[in-house]
Amino acid sequence: MPAVPSVEIDTRRRRLLKAASGTAVMAASGGLAFPAIAQSKPFNGLKLRGAAYQHGFFTILRKYIPEFEQQTGMTVDLQLSAFPVYNQQADLELSSGGSAWDFCNVTFILAARWVAAGLLANLDDFTGDRKLTPASWNPDDFVKGAQLPYLDRAGKTYGYSWEGGAMLMGMSRTDLMKKRGVEAPRTFDELMKVAEAVNGQDGVTGFVSSNLHHWFLPPYVQGYGGDFFVDPPANITPALDTPAAIQATDFYCKLLSKYSPQGVLGYTEDQAKAAMMGGRSNIFIHSSSWLTPMLTSADSKVKDTARIMRMPAGPKGDFPASNSQGLGIPKNAKNKEAAWEFIKWTLSPELSARIVKDTGHPSICRRSIIQSEEYKRINTINGQDIGKLYLEVLEQPGKTKNYMAYRTVKEFPLVGDVVNKAVERVVSGQQSAADSMKAAQEAALANMKRAGAKV
Incomplete structure (x- = not known):
């Protein structure tokens, strides 16, 4: 089972956490609502630390993170650095068995090495637990071709793709x-x-x-x-x-x-x-x-x-x-459940749809979003359905x-x-x-x- 957060969670909050498996819905104000798991603030006071490389997606994400912090009670310290610098830092942090990060970018060109070496947590432990992840989160919604780098030979999952190329x-x-x-x-x-x-x-x-x-x-x-x-x-x-x-x-x-x-x-x-x-x-x-x-x-x-x-x-x-880039959890992370709460929120169907609607960001890896009318409307440019081309290429390696x-x-x-x-x-x-x-x-x-x- 995934490790519990390092901060102590009282019994009442723990029961609320376990009971929360409902689907997140859009709030009347247009913001992303959270199920009881987040609204009960089970991670109140926890500081979640993560790292990735500088990318437009994370610039966008930072605008939504205050909502997540307000609903969960935790704060998110997302460290961004240049792509080669991040890769060097991440390789050292993971290979040395460090625990400074609770979540991190699983870089495409390094994913196989990290997965094979057992440096990342198995995310199936989270998606397979209905007390932690509602069925509506639907891991199978991620385009198969984008997920291939984050699977081991047994088919276990060590990352979920946030960016598709x-x-x-x-x-x-x-x-x-x-x-x-x-x-x-x-x-x-x-x-x-x-x-x-x-x-x-x-x-x-x-x-x-x-x-x-x-x-x-x-x-x-x-x-x-x-x-x-x-x-x-x-x-x-x-x-x-x-x-x-x-x-x-x-x-x-x-x-x-x-x-x-x-x-x-x-x-x-x-x-x-x-x-x-x-x-x-x-x-x-x-x-x-x-x-x-x-x-x-x-x-x-x-x-x-x-x-x-x-x-x-x-x-x-x-x-x-x-290719794709993924989010994962280091094997020795101290706050695995909190990290999964953040990844689950970041890559949820609801927030993915909002990001597309609000910013037009096209590199989503959820099939349901790519095939949505909103995505098609935004990504049809000069009469060209760019989303259709994007999906065709992204899913092609997973077909044969x-x-x-x-x-x-x-x-x-x-x-x-x-x-x-x-x-x-x-x-x-x-x-x-x-x-x-x-x-x-x-x-x-x-x-x-x-x-x-x-x-």
């Missing part, structure tokens, strides 16, 4: 595409042709990307019939020097070296997004949240010419990347073989690092794709063996 293709200058006589690309070959046709027209580059090559490259590798590992998660031997991986690397690196802005190897996601919003680059293939500002931001100069659609497919299939399994291999960060360097060598002209990926294969094997992986 669905790889789509954004085009900022369809007016230039029309002038050049090219249509929206649906295949890899067409993608290269469109990038070439637009590049240099009106000072626009045909393509742009950022320095997260371990995220952008795999769909090309899989589109050519390969993968980052031989057969993840069963066989995690790196497969970076296969013909498919080499062909994909050569293709992706040509997009960067021939049709992207000068200095693209140093581009951050924000710089790539700015190039699209300013109409300086035509195609950016990334998570939907990085593309929709072309259509929604007041700073966008391309609202009338921008379009978003599915990423082009390769000759061997269609494998757009998808999980082609995103490479990202659930706990050693993936070791391989991702060498892939980033391999791409940089090719784009900068230091090595051919074949030589660079051969070197990446050797480096990946060495890194994984040093880490104790069986390869």
Whole structure:
């Protein structure tokens, strides 16, 4: 059973806590009401500590947290830091068995490592207890593809997704595409042709990307019939020097070296997004949240010419990347029930619906919200149903073989690092794709063996 909060709860409050299994309803004032579990303030005086990385979702969430504090009696100390800084802190905190945090972000690229090492609490203990979680909270409402990183091999759950990333293709200058006589690309070959046709027209580059090559490259590798590992998660031997991986690397690196802005190897996601919003680059293939500002931001100069659609497919299939970020509870957290109360509230259907309605935040991972009329209304932009595209990609890995399994291999960060360097060598002209990926294969094997992986 989950540990009780560190503060003492009197018998009467404990009975109220156990009795509370009703569904939260919207208050007449428009705020999110709480069932008796929260209204009785069983956690009065408790200070809940958690950590995550800086993200717009948490900026939004902070505006609602006072409601949660008022209803539960606890205070929430949510510490946010830059993504790489948070990951370093979290890895150290969890791996050392620390108890400074009651809840934390379960980072997608580290989730498999943390789950496999037993560093997180099993959340099924909470969702399976009707005294702690009402049936209406419905864990099965979370899109399966977004939940895959937070499940162990037995199917137990160690996180629930608050953010979904669905790889789509954004085009900022369809007016230039029309002038050049090219249509929206649906295949890899067409993608290269469109990038070439637009590049240099009106000072626009045909393509742009950022320095997260371990995220952008795999769909090309899989589109050519390969993968980052031989057969993840069963066989995690790196497969970076296969013909498919080499062909994909050569293709992706040509997009960067021939049709992207000068200095693209140093581009951050924000710089790539700015190039699209300013109409300086035509195609950016990334998570939907990085593309929709072309259509929604007041700073966008391309609202009338921008379009978003599915990423082009390769000759061997269609494998757009998808990911998610989750919230979980460290195994040694002192206040597990209180932490679950916060996660349950944060990711509840009621608050998720409010956040969408109040802010338009699109990256919700509950299917019922994504398919709601309100979500569709907000996320239909220039006649495009962005939510439909988002859901299609987010759920695709959960429909057949999980082609995103490479990202659930706990050693993936070791391989991702060498892939980033391999791409940089090719784009900068230091090595051919074949030589660079051969070197990446050797480096990946060495890194994984040093880490104790069986390869």
